[in-house]
Amino acid sequence: MHKHLTCACGYVVHADSDDEMVRKAQDHSKAAHGKMMSREDILKMAKEAKH
């Protein structure tokens, strides 16, 4: 299932699995904002996407 997570800064993370979503969102959060997001928060914010 494809999912999107829109960061507070407008950056959109695309992923095809929960593990990929968590990894990519944590990479972005750390690189762009200098902080780590929890797996729970990431999966709560991620939404199903159709493409």
Ligand SMILES: [Zn+2]
């Ligand atoms: Zn961001």
Ligand SMILES: [Zn+2]
């Ligand atoms: Zn996408």
